[in-house]
Amino acid sequence: MTLIKSISGIRGTIGGNVGDNLTPIDAVKFASAYGVWLKEQRNKDNYRVVVGRDARISGEMIQNLVMNTLVGLGIHVIDLGLSTTPTVEVAVPMEHADGGIILTASHNPKQWNALKLLNAKGEFLDAAAGAKILEIAESEAIEFSDVDTLGKITKNQAYIDLHIDEVLNLPLVNKKAIEDANFKVVVDGVNSTGGIAIPLLLERLGVHPVKLYCEPNGHFPHNPEPLKEHLTDLAEAVVKEHADLGIVVDPDVDRLAFMDEQGEMFGEEYTLVACADYVLGKTPGNTVSNMSSTRALSDVTKSHGGSYEASAVGEVNVVELMKKNNAIIGGEGNGGIIYPELHYGRDALVGVALFLSLLAERKMKTSELRATYPSYFMSKKKIQLTPQINVDEILSTMESRYSHENLTTIDGVKIDFAEKWVHLRKSNTEPIIRIYTEAKSQQEADTLADAIIAEIKEVANI
Incomplete structure (x- = not known):
């Protein structure tokens, strides 16, 4: 423990x-x-x-x-x-x-x-x-x-209601378009406070919520990290209910992921991409995410004439760089939306309202919207740490091995190849080394991650 x-x-x-x-x-x-x-x-x-x-x-x-x-x-x-x-x-x-x-x-x-x-x-x-x-x-x-x-x-x-009031008062939240779209949405609240807040928000937006695990009793029905492998019940419910999409949040409601009408993940990384696309289309500007996030945000930002910068992992680091670069939206690729018009913090409620505004205005199915964005595939793996593992020594060795590549070392080691990247870092929240990779196919991302893990184990003699 x-x-x-x-x-x-x-x-x-x-x-x-x-x-x-x-x-x-x-x-x-x-x-x-x-x-x-x-x-x-x-x-x-x-x-x-x-x-x-x-x-x-x-x-x-x-x-x-x-x-x-x-x-x-x-x-x-x-x-x-x-x-x-x-x-x-x-x-x-x-x-x-x-x-x-x-x-x-x-x-x-x-x-x-x-x-x-x-x-x-x-x-x-x-x-x-x-x-x-x-x-x-x-x-x-x-x-x-x-x-x-x-x-x-x-x-x-009263503050969940007051928070919802603040979200609905944002100029870019298109309440009328959302209401007119008559969306039906399945919500997985992982039996925490998202089960209170998200359905309330949806009802205020004129959306019909179907509740799944929305009883705030703390008995998580599945691993509470909103990843595809944990969300089979949500996928089944979206298809069974003929819903327009599914919404899942983590227990404290700062991370947000969507599922399309076919029960397929929209992509946790693409929550921020879609919300940024909507905001930048209305108010051009700059964006920031952490360096473990998808390149798709950079692509979308540049398509709107803005500039993109990457920070060290950690919400406080993203916020600091957003302020420095006057970013109008930013966040983390784990489904964290930071929209300074309301506050400098990851906020699933803001993310839901912006995403539904985009979906309603585009008059697209959720799967069709996802198809409009560049396709990158990410692998997120980890190595459990023991007291015998010297993380700093491992990272230093990996940095030396790849010194001929484009390296960033403000937070662990990130190696940028021409069409893929890998980021190695010690977690702030768990005793693990995180290995994130991204490439043009899932197989390529997984292969790169496995190769790097094998190298780390060789270096660490584990």
């Missing part, structure tokens, strides 16, 4: 030993450190933090620990209860709060949970802030409030 402290937050498995897992003591420790850091940012009398969670079985326990730790530091808490990551991000500035915490381990299985930490803008903390919080957590210098200056908890469960 594992406790991972990184730029993506504090993530671990529930139970086990303190310091090795996300135990109640670890939850209190890191919530305390965040609260101390937050109070150091501003000299004021009252501090406010928005807290929400996905539907994980451990969520209520971890949320109560975190909220009451903040109360003990004299910080007032706005409790959103069952919520989504983008909803908490939207709520922080709307509440004029000093920060936010989302209790979710995103796509990880049910035994995992995490504290995702936000700043006063509702955006993820940068590396410097994250490092400072980890430093505070390891110190003994945490002073709690006396009985007369404790914080208070205020419940506000």
